[in-house]
Amino acid sequence: MMRTKKPARAAQYAALTAYLVFLAFPFLWLISTAFKPARELGSLHPTWIPKDPTLDNFRQAFDEQPLLQAAGNSLIAALSAALIAVVIATPMAYVMARHRNRVAKAATGWVVISQAFPFVLIIIPLFLILKNLHLINSLLGLIMVYVVWSLPFALWMLVGYVRAVPTELEEAAAVDGASKVRTFVSVVAPLLAPGIVATAMFAFITAWNEFFFALVLLKTPEKQTLPVILNRFIGTEGVADLGPLAAAAFLATIPSLVIFAIIQKRITGGMLAGAVKA
Amino acid sequence: MRTTPRRASRTAPRLAAALASLTLLLAGCSGDSGDDDGKITLQFQSLAWQKESVDANKALVEEWNATHPDVKVEYIQGSWDSVHDQLLTSFEGGEAPDIIHDASDDLADFAYGGYLADIGDLLPERLKADIPRRSWETATFDGKIYGVPFLQEPRVLIANAKWLKKSGVRIPTPEKPWSWPEFRAITKKLGDGTDGKYGVAWPLKEPVSATLNLSLSTGGKMFHRGADGKVDVRFDAPDQVMPRTVHDQVNVDKSASGTTLGMGGSDTLPGFFGGKYAMVPLGFSYRQQIVQQAPKGFEWQVLPAPAGEEGLAQGVSPQTLSVSEDSAHKKEAAEFIDFFLRPKNMVKLARGDWMLPTGEEALKDPALRTEKNGWSAGTALSEDLRPAPAQSVRGYPEWKDKVATPALQEYYSGAIDLDELEKRLVKDGNLVLARYQR
Numbered sequence: 159m160m161r162t163k164k165p166a167r168a169a170q171y172a173a174l175t176a177y178l179v180f181l182a183f184p185f186l187w188l189i190s191t192a193f194k195p196a197r198e199l200g201s202l203h204p205t206w207i208p209k210d211p212t213l214d215n216f217r218q219a220f221d222e223q224p225l226l227q228a229a230g231n232s233l234i235a236a237l238s239a240a241l242i243a244v245v246i247a248t249p250m251a252y253v254m255a256r257h258r259n260r261v262a263k264a265a266t267g268w269v270v271i272s273q274a275f276p277f278v279l280i281i282i283p284l285f286l287i288l289k290n291l292h293l294i295n296s297l298l299g300l301i302m303v304y305v306v307w308s309l310p311f312a313l314w315m316l317v318g319y320v321r322a323v324p325t326e327l328e329e330a331a332a333v334d335g336a337s338k339v340r341t342f343v344s345v346v347a348p349l350l351a352p353g354i355v356a357t358a359m360f361a362f363i364t365a366w367n368e369f370f371f372a373l374v375l376l377k378t379p380e381k382q383t384l385p386v387i388l389n390r391f392i393g394t395e396g397v398a399d400l401g402p403l404a405a406a407a408f409l410a411t412i413p414s415l416v417i418f419a420i421i422q423k424r425i426t427g428g429m430l431a432g433a434v435k436a
Numbered sequence: 437m438r439t440t441p442r443r444a445s446r447t448a449p450r451l452a453a454a455l456a457s458l459t460l461l462l463a464g465c466s467g468d469s470g471d472d473d474g475k476i477t478l479q480f481q482s483l484a485w486q487k488e489s490v491d492a493n494k495a496l497v498e499e500w501n502a503t504h505p506d507v508k509v510e511y512i513q514g515s516w517d518s519v520h521d522q523l524l525t526s527f528e529g530g531e532a533p534d535i536i537h538d539a540s541d542d543l544a545d546f547a548y549g550g551y552l553a554d555i556g557d558l559l560p561e562r563l564k565a566d567i568p569r570r571s572w573e574t575a576t577f578d579g580k581i582y583g584v585p586f587l588q589e590p591r592v593l594i595a596n597a598k599w600l601k602k603s604g605v606r607i608p609t610p611e612k613p614w615s616w617p618e619f620r621a622i623t624k625k626l627g628d629g630t631d632g633k634y635g636v637a638w639p640l641k642e643p644v645s646a647t648l649n650l651s652l653s654t655g656g657k658m659f660h661r662g663a664d665g666k667v668d669v670r671f672d673a674p675d676q677v678m679p680r681t682v683h684d685q686v687n688v689d690k691s692a693s694g695t696t697l698g699m700g701g702s703d704t705l706p707g708f709f710g711g712k713y714a715m716v717p718l719g720f721s722y723r724q725q726i727v728q729q730a731p732k733g734f735e736w737q738v739l740p741a742p743a744g745e746e747g748l749a750q751g752v753s754p755q756t757l758s759v760s761e762d763s764a765h766k767k768e769a770a771e772f773i774d775f776f777l778r779p780k781n782m783v784k785l786a787r788g789d790w791m792l793p794t795g796e797e798a799l800k801d802p803a804l805r806t807e808k809n810g811w812s813a814g815t816a817l818s819e820d821l822r823p824a825p826a827q828s829v830r831g832y833p834e835w836k837d838k839v840a841t842p843a844l845q846e847y848y849s850g851a852i853d854l855d856e857l858e859k860r861l862v863k864d865g866n867l868v869l870a871r872y873q874r
Contacts, residue, residue, distance in 0.1 A: 200729030202710025222487050281521075285529040294531055370518065374525045377479075377512055377533075389515045393485040394539075395642065395719065397702055 185411070191404035192216070199400050215401035216409075219391075224379055225406055228387040233413060235297055235372075235383055236365035239304035243312045243361040244354050246305070251316030252342060256325075266317065269310040277370050285374065295377045303371050308361040315360065319353030320346070359421050366414050384410045475505075476765050478772060479533035481512040483519060483755075486724065489788030496781055500772060507768045509535075520545075527551040527760070534763040535772060540574035540585055541753035541827040547582040548830070553759040554580040558770035563777060571794040574823040575756050583756030586777050587791040589720035590741070590750055590817045591650060592810070593636075597735035599626065599714045610740050610748060610816040616654065616681050619742040623691040626714040635691040637713035638682055639701045643844040644836045646717070648825050649751035651678045654744030658861070659829050666873045667829050669865040671858040677744060679847060680854065687850040697848050709734055717741060720814045721790040727809060738810030740817055748817055751824035754794055792818050831872030839864045 186206070191199065193211040198204070219225060254262045284303060285294070293299030323346055331341040347354075369385040376382045388410060391403035484493045490513070497511045512533055514522065520542055526532040532551065546552050559581070564572075567585060575583035600607060605622045608614045614622065623635025640646060648658060656675035661667050685692035693713065696704050701718045702725060708716050709730055726736060740748050757776065759769040775781070779797035786793040786804060792814055793799055805812050826832040843860040846852045852860075 196728040197731055200705050200709050200725075200731070202706040202712065204706070218487070222490070281525050282528045285525050285531070289529050289531060294529070370521070373515075373518055374522050379513055386515075389517050390485055390513060392515065392517050394516050394721070395701070397700075397722070397725070399486070400702075 188404050188408050188411075191400060192408045194401065196401055215405035218399075219402040219406040219409075222402065223387045223390055223406065225384070225387060225409065227380065228382055228384045229410070229413065231297060231376075231381060232366055232383040232385075232410075235300050235304060236362045238301045239308060239365040240358040240362040242301070242305045243308045244316075244358045247309055247312040247316050247357065248347070248350065248354060249342070251313050251320050252346065254313070255317045255320035266314070269314050272310045281371070281374055284371075288375065294375060295381055297376075297381060300372060300375050300383075301365075303375065304361075304365040304368065307368075307371070308364045311364075312357045312361055315357045316350070316353055319350050319357075322353075323349050355421050359418065362417065363414060476507045476768055478507060478509045478535060478763075478765060478769055479512055480509050480535040480772070481514045481533035481537060483514045483516050483537045484785075484788065485515065486789060489785065492784040492788040496776055496784070500775055507765075507772070509772055523551075527762075530762055532760040532762055534760055534765060534769045536758045536760060538583070538756055538758065539753050540583060540756050541824055543575055543583050543756060543758065544577060544828050544830065546758075547577045547580070551761055552582040553761045553763065553766050554582065555584070555759050555766070555770050555773075556581040558759075558767055559584065560774050563774050566779070566795045566797055568794070568796065570822055571754060574752070574754050574827060575758075577828060583758040584773055584777060585754035585756050585794050586782060587786060587789055588752045588754035588794055588818075588821055589791045590752060590814060590821055591646065591717055592720055592814060592817070593715045593739040593741060594708070594718050594722065594726060594810075595715045595737050595739050596708065596711070596713075597737045599711075600737075603714075608739050608742075610813070613740045613743040613748055616677050616742045616744055620681050620685060620689065620691075623685055623715070624689045627691060629690040629693065632712060634693045634713050636685060636715045636717070637693050637696040637699075637704045637707060638686070638717060638848070639699045639704045640682070640697045640845070640848055641700045641703075642841070643697075643848060644840045645751075645753075645824065647679055647840075647844055650717075650741055651675055652749045652751050652822055652825065653742065653746050654678060655746050657825050659825050659832075667869060669835070669862050669869065671861050674745070676854065676858075679844065679857070681742075682848055683850070683854075686848060694849060697845070705729060715739070720792065720810075723809050724790040736810075738813035740813070748820040749822055750817075750820065752821045753824045753827055755789075755791075792821075829869070831869045834872075835865050835868045839868055 190204075190206055190208060192215055193213070194208040195210055195212045195214060198208055198210065254265055288294055288296075288299045288303070291299070293302065327345050327349070328341050331345045336344065367385060368383075369389065372383045372386045373389070376386065379387075388403065388406055391399045391406065393399070480497065482490075482493045484490045494511055497509050500507075500509050514537065519538060523532065523536065523538070523546065527546065527549070536552075538546075543552065563584065571585040571588070572581065574585050575581060603626055605625060606614075626635035627633035628635070638646075648656075651658070651674070654674045654677040656672075656678065658669055658671065658675050659667050660670055682692065686694050686697065693707075696707070696713075701716070701722055704713065704716050704718075705722075705725060707713050720738075723738070730736065741750060757773045759766050759773070763769055776785075777795065779795055779801070782793040782795045782798035783801045783803060786798065792804070798804070799815060799818055803811075804815050807813075826836075829835075840861060843852070843857055843864075847854070847857040
């Protein structure tokens with residue numbers, strides 16, 4: 159095995175550290191702002207550590223907006239969308255990956271192109287469809303939109319994972335007498351687990367952060383999701399109620415961080431499991 | 437080869453259970469059905485966002501509901517960001533709220549698109565008489581009234597009071613404001629950047645509305661409507677006074693900081709509190725942030741913006757209340773608006789948003805005449821507020837985004853000269869407007 163020389167390794171670590179600091183900067187600034195009193199927010203020389211830390215921003219955020227309810231709505235919408243998207247996308251991806259004919263190629267192309275449609279192009283017809291289904295101001299309607307919206311990319315991701323699974327494994331299962339369905343469930347699906355988890359994570363984060371569909375489709379505060387509620391801290395000409403906004407935004411990142419931490423272990427575990435041969 | 441049939445056999449029932457749970461969960465999430473009790477329910481989408489303002493809105497809705505058992509108003513919270521797209525979608529989908537809170541410069545497209553009701557005949561004389569004609573003009577298109585203008589804010593100069601006093605400059609009043617040349621000379625005296633201190637900080641991240649609205653003081657209109665109803669852009673001498681002043685402050689006198697040109701109003705406040713800038717031109721409602729964030733002992737005051745041949749005139753786009761064309765209860769919606777905008781209620785709304793009411797009765801309220809937090813200085817400007825020059829011009833948003841914003845940003849920073857600015861605003865601008873006026 160080739161060994162990395164010490165100066166090169168030091169440079170690698172320095173680059174990695176710089177990159178991590180760069181990535182962490184907005185989040186650390188958000189935390190810092192969330193705990194600062196209003197007068198410190200207006201300081202010409204802001205400090206990382208608040209001089210006079212306060213929980214007032216959190217109190218105000220909770221007083222003014224139904225954050226917990228909104229977080230619950232976001233969680234229901236994002237988890238449901240992620241689960242349904244992978245349940246639908248996994249068998250579709252298998253078919254598209256294993257049957258490489260014109261139809262599959264055209265389907266893949268269409269999936270990629272559909273990602274380029276701007277929101278405003280589809281929102282009005284979508285709104286009309288959901289209205290006819292009596293699904294305006296309904297989390298069910300929003301979940302359907304999120305599934306449709308995340309499905310193409312989920313499909314595209316999973317097609318790549320399916321193609322990475324050697325066909326020899328399926329051939330061996332067939333020789334052992336396994337049916338197509340049994341082969342998919344017992345052989346392919348377990349090996350796809352890391353990909354399925356990663357795809358679910360993508361669908362979850364997409365839905366968790368989505369703003370525009372939720373804004374347009376959900377009217378009453380009891381149904382609205384976190385991004386819509388967070389937007390209420392912003393007023394005319396982009397003026398923001400910065401302290402409570404930072405506090406609320408900080409809280410809004412926690413569920414996705416926790417879920418990501420849990421799922422990351424599963425992704426790693428799944429990859430390692432796939433790497434070990436009996 | 438190792439397969440995992442046992443794991444798969446455990447996973448399948450779990451998956452089925454999860455899907456069953458999800459189905460039950462989703463069943464519980466479906467939309468509300470409408471009221472069947474025969475009472476009228478009006479949806480009122482408010483864009484109030486500051487706590488005092490939201491509280492005032494909700495309290496008025498509660499008061500209405502308590503006194504009007506047959507017409508219930510349902511408060512819906514909207515937000516300024518993306519309100520146009522959200523409303524457009526709702527209009528197209530036939531799901532718009534009955535009563536709509538917006539800004540007058542957003543109404544033209546909705547009014548011409550047939551989404552808003554002409555409420556001219558539904559409003560009582562009391563309300564019509566209470567709001568001056570100049571304010572009604574902001575929400576009147578083709579002679580029809582599509583909204584009731586009720587809150588507005590002038591652009592004012594927020595000044596470091598100690599700094600101004602120490603410098604010995606003449607303090608302007610609404611009766612004797614600074615002229616634009618005097619304003620330039622004074623900012624030069626207050627600070628030329630040599631020790632990091634500037635006479636003024638212009639937050640011009642969105643330069644177009646500030647430029648157009650303040651140019652009204654010198655008679656600048658920029659948009660000229662011909663006898664055929666078509667609008668063309670001109671950049672005549674009256675239009676050039678305000679932009680040239682800012683340009684020269686930044687690039688010739690160095691009395692204005694070049695770094696704030698790309699900032700929003702809030703971004704300049706730390707520098708203002710930190711003693712870098714003697715003055716910042718801001719909307720009247722920014723006083724709330726100043727009260728919240730200013731260091732203890734920091735003394736500030738509200739001054740009128742500079743005046744020109746037209747005095748203190750400046751353009752504004754008031755907040756408005758409109759009724760959806762699709763509303764089945766337009767009369768009741770107009771009655772609610774009348775209740776909502778009674779003078780005492782207008783005062784509550786104005787105080788909640790730190791803005792000025794349009795209603796003349798409300799403007800007389802002592803709470804809006806107090807010197808505390810600059811209220812009286814702003815109230816004194818109310819008679820000089822005019823409709824923003826561009827708000828009824830179709831194609832204005834595209835002209836603003838594609839032509840005027842980059843051109844003004846380059847001019848203010850010194851990248852282009854006045855001739856080039858004129859060429860872009862007029863030549864390129866008229867090409868854009870022409871597409872909307874065929």
